[in-house]
Amino acid sequence: MPAPRNEREETVETIQRELTAFSRRARAAAARMHPELSLVSFTLLAHLAEQRGCRATDLAAHYMLDKSTVSRQVAALEHLGFVERRPDPDDQRVQALHPTPAGDEVLAAATARRQAAFQRRLSDWAEDDLDRFATYLVRFNEVSILDDQST
Amino acid sequence: MPAPRNEREETVETIQRELTAFSRRARAAAARMHPELSLVSFTLLAHLAEQRGCRATDLAAHYMLDKSTVSRQVAALEHLGFVERRPDPDDQRVQALHPTPAGDEVLAAATARRQAAFQRRLSDWAEDDLDRFATYLVRFNEVSILDDQST
DNA sequence: CCCCGCGCGTTGTACGGTGCAACCCACCGA
DNA sequence: TCGGTGGGTTGCACCGTACAACGCGCGGGG
Numbered sequence: 151m152p153a154p155r156n157e158r159e160e161t162v163e164t165i166q167r168e169l170t171a172f173s174r175r176a177r178a179a180a181a182r183m184h185p186e187l188s189l190v191s192f193t194l195l196a197h198l199a200e201q202r203g204c205r206a207t208d209l210a211a212h213y214m215l216d217k218s219t220v221s222r223q224v225a226a227l228e229h230l231g232f233v234e235r236r237p238d239p240d241d242q243r244v245q246a247l248h249p250t251p252a253g254d255e256v257l258a259a260a261t262a263r264r265q266a267a268f269q270r271r272l273s274d275w276a277e278d279d280l281d282r283f284a285t286y287l288v289r290f291n292e293v294s295i296l297d298d299q300s301t
Numbered sequence: 302m303p304a305p306r307n308e309r310e311e312t313v314e315t316i317q318r319e320l321t322a323f324s325r326r327a328r329a330a331a332a333r334m335h336p337e338l339s340l341v342s343f344t345l346l347a348h349l350a351e352q353r354g355c356r357a358t359d360l361a362a363h364y365m366l367d368k369s370t371v372s373r374q375v376a377a378l379e380h381l382g383f384v385e386r387r388p389d390p391d392d393q394r395v396q397a398l399h400p401t402p403a404g405d406e407v408l409a410a411a412t413a414r415r416q417a418a419f420q421r422r423l424s425d426w427a428e429d430d431l432d433r434f435a436t437y438l439v440r441f442n443e444v445s446i447l448d449d450q451s452t
Numbered sequence: 453c454c455c456c457g458c459g460c461g462t463t464g465t466a467c468g469g470t471g472c473a474a475c476c477c478a479c480c481g482a
Numbered sequence: 483t484c485g486g487t488g489g490g491t492t493g494c495a496c497c498g499t500a501c502a503a504c505g506c507g508c509g510g511g512g
Contacts, residue, residue: 166419172442193321271441291323
């Protein structure tokens with residue numbers, strides 16, 4: 151045996167490889183599936199919808215994006231009529247961001263298509279496996295929010 | 302109940318959300334972890350190393366990238382001295398791509414850092430869970446190679 | 453009371469990754 | 483021999499992104 155790699159290391163490598171493989175395709179797949187909403191726009195809009203509004207700075211922090219990037223993405227979404235800015239009466243600097251009805255609509259459509267694709271892709275999975283898979287993913291991502299040194 | 306969503310649908314949605322969350326960070330994380338090799342370059346180079354060489358077209362097909370994109374990425378890698386082109390004696394059109402020693406080296410370094418990050422992140426996982434997680438990811442990605450409508 | 457520092461957001465600039473279309477060149481079969 | 487096919491490159495346009503510099507409103511200490 152040339153390199154004393156144990157089984158665990160190989161398993162971790164598999165996980166690393168497969169997760170990477172997935173991310174490589176995510177952007178292009180999103181473009182194919184809902185061309186009107188890029189992966190990033192989709193994500194930001196979805197966040198606004200879930201949170202029932204939040205500030206640009208929060209988005210930047212949460213997604214590890216530069217605030218200028220968020221500013222531009224939001225500007226684009228606003229220009230498309232998918233996002234609305236509501237100035238905070240208490241602090242003129244801050245604007246709460248909210249999806250417009252049109253934003254909700256296009257988001258719902260995109261979400262539906264994503265969901266359908268995932269449902270199809272997971273259609274032959276047993277319930278237990280599905281549950282465990284979801285649990286593992288949540289657990290994996292949880293860590294990264296605290297310690298974000300890794301992918 | 303306003304929408305009759307069953308449990309399975311919600312599980313699938315969780316999986317969708319978590320995988321997407323991961324992909325969002327992948328690029329930036331790669332940039333932090335091995336700045337000398339972007340996520341895409343890393344992936345392509347790793348593929349060349351695994352396959353012991355292949356053609357640009359194969360890379361494009363495998364990663365759903367436009368051949369022009371691959372052409373440019375490969376050119377960049379070549380310019381950095383990480384990739385070598387070997388003309389096929391039987392067909393002047395095709396060039397087999399191979400990592401150079403320098404390419405192998407930088408790839409090994411990047412891989413080691415990625416691996417370390419993943420190992421750390423998964424350090425407290427039980428062996429069974431790790432195995433199952435890996436299996437699930439492989440299974441999930443397998444499907445997408447055949448039917449690539451999703452993600 | 454005013455000024456200074458800080459926090460939120462925007463804008464200028466630069467760069468990398470991407471797709472599409474047009475192209476060049478080698479191969480090969482009718 | 484010639485036209486179609488396939489591998490690869492290049493011109494172009496666009497998007498997402500970071501960094502730096504800035505404008506502006508807020509609030510606390512001279």
